[in-house]
Amino acid sequence: MLTIIKILLLFTGCICVSGQSYPDTITAWKTKFAKLGGAPKLSPAGKWISINKFSRNATDTTYVAESLSGKNLHKIVGSATFLNDQLVIGKNRDNVEVINLQNGSKSLHENISNVYALTALNRYALLTRAKTIEIYDQSGKLEQLNNIEGFGINKQNRLYVVRKVENSHEIWDLSSKHIRCAYSTPHNIRKTDISISGDKLFITEGIKGEPDDQLVIVGTTGTDIKIPIPKLAEISFTEIQKGKAFLLEAKVKFDEIHKEDVEIWYGNDTYLGQDKLYFKAKSQKFWFYNPTKSIIKELTSTKGFEVKALNNERFFLTYIPRKDFNYLTSNLSPEDLNDAHIYDSFSDTFIPIGNFKAVRRLNRRKVHKTIFEQVISSPDGTRFIASTDGLKWTLFHVSGKTKRVIDKEGLELPVFSQDGENIFFESSDDLWIYNLKKEQLSPMNIAHGQITRIKDNVYKNDNRAPSLSVQEPLLVEGYSLLNNTTSYYLIENRKSKTVIPSTDNRINHIVFDQKFRNFYTVEENFNKPPFLRHYSGAKTAKIIMECDGGDKNANRIKQEIITFDAIGKKLNGILYYPTNFDPKRIYPMVVHIYQRQRQESNEYLSPNNEFPVGFQIRTLIERGYFVFLPDILYNDSGTGLSALECVERGLDRVLKNPNINATKIGLGGHSHGGYETNFIATHSNRFATYVSGAGNSDIIRSYYSYNYNFISPFYWQFENEQYELGKSVAEDKSLYLKNSPILNVEKVNAPILLWAGKKDENIQWDQVMEFFIGLKRYKKNVIALFYPNQSHAFINGTSAEQDLSTRIIQWWDYYLKNEKNIDWINQLKKDAD
Template sequence: MAININKLIILLLILMGMICYGQFRQDSVRDESSEFYNIAVNKVSDDGKWIVATKVYRQNYDTAVVLATGRSGVTSLVGTLTKKYQYSFVKGDQLLALGQGKAVLWNLRTGMQKEPKTGREGRESVNVMQSGVMEKGDKYFLQTSDSILHIYDAKSALLEKVERVQYFKVSGSGSVLYIVKKSGRETQLVKYSGNKVESVYAAPGMIRSMEETPSESFLILKEETRDGGGVNSSFQKVVLLDTKRGELVFPNIGEVRKEEYLRFTEIQNGSAMMITGMTHIPVEKGTVDIWYGNDGNLEAKQEGSFVKRYWIWKKDGNELMSVPSDRFSTVISLNNPDYFLMFNREELQNYSTLFPLIHGFLYDRKKGRYEDLGILQAEVSVSDRGSHFIYKNKECLWVLVDRETSRRTVLEKKDLTKAYFSPDGRTIYFESSSDLWKYEIKKGQFIALNIDHENEVKVVTKDETDLYPDSGYNFRRSILNVDVPVLLAVTRKGTIEKTFLKWEKGRLDTLMASSASNITWYKTDESLKKVVYVEESLHFPPRIVYKEIGKEKGNILFQSNVHDKISASIRREVISFNNREGTALKGLLYYPIGYIEGKKYPIVVHIYEVQSRNPNQYLSPLNNFPVGFSIRKLLEEGYFVYLPDIVNGPSGVGKSALDCVESSLDVLKTHTDVDLTNVGLIGHSFGGYRANFIAGNSNRFKTYISGAGASDLTRMYFSYNETSSTPFYWQFEEGQYNMHAAFAENKKLYMDNNPIENVHKVNAPMLLWTGMEDKRIVWDQTMEFYIGLKRNKKDVVALFYPGEAHVFTIGSKAEKDLALRIQDWWDYFLKGKRDIPWIDNQIKKDAD
């Protein structure tokens, strides 16, 4: 016992020394990233004249800039706001801003700012809690903490006050304000429109929620009622407000307990409604938890399960009908009140894929008949009238179904991704990796639309409704109207470079492009003639640009991080190389800041998958993902940084990585300024696994850093992933590891690519790190590799961070500590810096 206590004391002293050293380093090094910020556009006025954008620093986002699009450069800056987080544009070039209980109305032309009067001045306890606009900014409103809603015109004249307000929403059109308020013992729904408040409905109980359907045809209320007033006798009552007729409808769905969640799916723009009731069954904790080998719903072990029931309500005749759920657990509306897609989600779930195939049936409610559609993928698009739908079969071919005739047509053309119906349902448009395609249903013909034959084309402006929300499945009503301007995005293959095109009546006009930059955000006007977007590049920080179609260049309205004098001088080279299989690949080589030709510099190699797709990223000090890997920081410290592409081949995920990385280094032999005797390798997660594997199979690196990486593929293959609530083996067979075989089918492939098998061959010092709350790659995978290295007397330091997950908390002590230790590690092994106590504790003792 005394020996164990002595060991414990020594360990504590070592840990205290490490903590003190880390604290000293944190206090002594200035955090340069605190001076940098990203830019986020919050609001653009409907007329495109004004913009509000927030400066997003690492620790705060309480400063916003207001810009005028009619100007450029520094003259576009109208002013700044601090500690405001809610913004609305009011008619007359005014900005309504709310934050910390105060609202301000700012006339952007005159510069005058004022606080709207709520009639409660002098009462310090009354704060403004919510704000907004209606009627396209002709009116605005404020809700104060005393539950009063104040409605004003654009000249700040008080038009109306509504008291005892619980909550409210503005209609999609912006013309109506729906308000739920208390009135005595009742709860009322009132609406404000046309300068008057009108009572719509009074409920004796609580109106728990209200939502508007996508077509704005109905407002859905969920009212809480009580049977006999008992505590355990709360039920829900559904009330529909026909917004066009102003009529109330009460679908009689029977008893719905308070705990049952009701979801509403609109059918054919309000002609009908599908109602889904979902009751959550929590996980039971008992003496034993039984797991069955044929269980297709392992997610329920963590999340619990759901019991569902379904109804269809038809507007004509106020008819409510039950949809059977005894045979199938999942029922999907096909945008038609009489036809549904049904399946048992767990039937084909063997967890070898993330989203399993489904055995689908088309249910005809009127005839009570089920038609077997066979095995299909969970991807369905439905026409606006519900007359046709299209799904992908297991061969990845689209199958068109005519609901009236039940005729099924397999579309033999491959490489068609998403499908959209025309509003009349006669034509289907398909995205693909080469051009946009049109299929005329009556003729059965495909026509290329000649957008771009070489690159991926996607539709940006479309009309879609999710028919099965929050499932991960793609069941949608998908409509593309080519009679109005359509925004298309064309992505150049192998990159993230995009060109955005306005497509109108067959004519194409370029709205914006990112050939030498990244477009990270954009917003267009309805006519697609104007656009506001944020772009960045390797040589300039994010900036806000305003552009009009037809003009070659846009106006730069705001440039962030103007103090950054380094980015413009950063040098990057695109390296071309082939792996041993002859695959053409690329790598991004960044040069040290202040690079001097003829001088030798150490190099840090970062690995993951294909990294060359984004050569235009701005290297902000804020970009430090994975934790501790900041390209810019390394360049400033005098390192080359190299990001080679990695692709999987038949030899397996680890061997392919080894081949790609070593082939990429071979090409650098002609770069005499790169010191190939001082090369470090770093990776996180999937990159961490690859770093572990390469460490046991290469002699090209002087040191390695591996974060949260798998070390034992066999153990991980047969483990349970708490992040996805599934077994892990799908990630190996069809996911990121892409082994194309089960373990039992090719054990050698798994063993040959397993890092732990060659842990004894690691011949350079390794730094391992992980968060001990990591549920994605569990922390003991790192511990296993550490134990393997320790057993084989290798130089290793492992860092285990309590309370941190797969990605560390931004700004946490752990994040800062790890960043400092990683920099220490590079300096120690690649630059020869010594007297770093926490590293010396391993290396010097090992030398002794």
């Protein structure tokens, strides 16, 4: 029996836990597991590949090997950076290790803050804790700079550092063969940034004693540009036509909300509470900058408007931030663009263009999430595409004078081809292409019935005008929602071919060489720890690196995918068998719920997985439990009633297995799954016990609450997102009443364990307290665990997470295995002092 230390009994059935850790076999067992993870990295020429090894969710080692064979393996501390194909640099805390990949020699450096690769020069730079930059090549140390302020700026193959010398602040360019001082100023340098094209430095200076600060633009050639900007302004810039011009923005945010004797909230205010700090500008200015023509022009007529670049020197999109915003989606920034105009900077006029709405895209959980970038510009800056209704895309001329609706719903993220002839659309059914000249939309017939995602990094050059080169291959991922399988297709010379055939392995990451000839995936499955695989064609695949991470029993895990009918749909469920399954025995079962879970069937079952939160599938099956994950979708009856039907129909199906003890079944979930658990506990008599974490109990109160995690009123969650109720409370009060667990709390007829973090800003912890109070009022068997310093989900490996995990396992063992020698649960049978 585990010793439970320092339990404070507040009153009957409620335990307030300090989150302390204590020795237990479960925690010790978990620490033995490690796995490969994170995105692998290819060296610039593709000869080497690296991947991290994680132990208890911390990167402790990186493996480096030849990319085609996996041979010549090196191990390096921490995360790794390649310097061409010759050196690999690993950093772990303050220590840096450098391995010469040609001869295997190593060098060590201590007290290092940061590492920078200077690929073009075949050098690397180290920032020491003593605020010194040291530059090295393969032969050793070359140069050194002292008195470095902050961290360096390392982007676009350029490296700049800020140096303090007596009364001056200097910016040094370390990207040239001979390092040089690129700029010097007597003023404090608040921020330095590099243009995407790499030939401009944007320097924000704070000028003491002056009413304004200063933005300085330093080019690799030409004269410096200096612009007065508001005090403490944050500077951002958008490149137009790949650096031909720029839209500059200086924004001063609200730094705090002054606490007076009273806070005044207005019903007609589009910024409520803390979201003013995040989204509303205290003051804001915009400039158009053309470096070639040496033009810098403040857009004074746009005062009070938000301004977006359209990849055009003349025309810009303007709108009043949050005009008519109603908090009906979680898409808070950027928000829907209502009453938008095209601003003609040449004629200083505004052309009304209407409202733009965010379009949504389907994810693997069959949940729609918002595409945050609503306006996508063409590479030549003559057109842009947006949606006026959130359902279909409309093509606009950049002046706003002409438009054309692409008459199909379900098209998701659009990307222009660089030649301006086509627009590609991701979707939940194939990749689609729209020919601009023919005004014709058609599927590409490479991934019919699959969710498609373009895997090229199309946003790397300019996130206002992402584009794909028709001269380069296009890699597309296809995901089958029905079968939980993934494929990859390569479109080259307008022809497609399969480069990775359909696999039921989960592909966590994919990288590829510059010629799209070699592909590398990090794959896993429920009974296979993550491994690194090389593909050089659809029929050629080779595992080049794997790590069992101490998991000797993974291949013994048994899983079954079952199907069942509920809410008029075909649904799936994942059933995991006890690791030491004996067909002559019967076993208890624990059910985990959330929403659709079929996509989780190929996740490697490490005991250290962070999902499901508070629910340890691997630990449970190792301890002799069946574990069942049924899909939950919703119909017009409402979220709770739909969940009840899905779970009970799934239970009907899974109980055809004679090895499951129908009298020893537990149900649990976290967050939305906690709400569903609460609801089912008030309506079902089929479960022996429940565990509910951070779940809503009173959805009408939650509907009318302010969510400090999303920084907004919470009613969007119920009307348009996770709860999918589709109506306001005023429109259908009975729908909310029927689906609110608290209204039937007296009907709970099995012991329930509740838990929450008291710093939870998503689902307020007192929603859990409310359910506890209701259960206590009607003398139900309940214990609540409240962790004072935890939020919505606990960080894996912390003392609070270990405490919670141990107690949940003990709870299942107590009620489903009759292991009664657990003091803190036995307290339910005693009178608390």
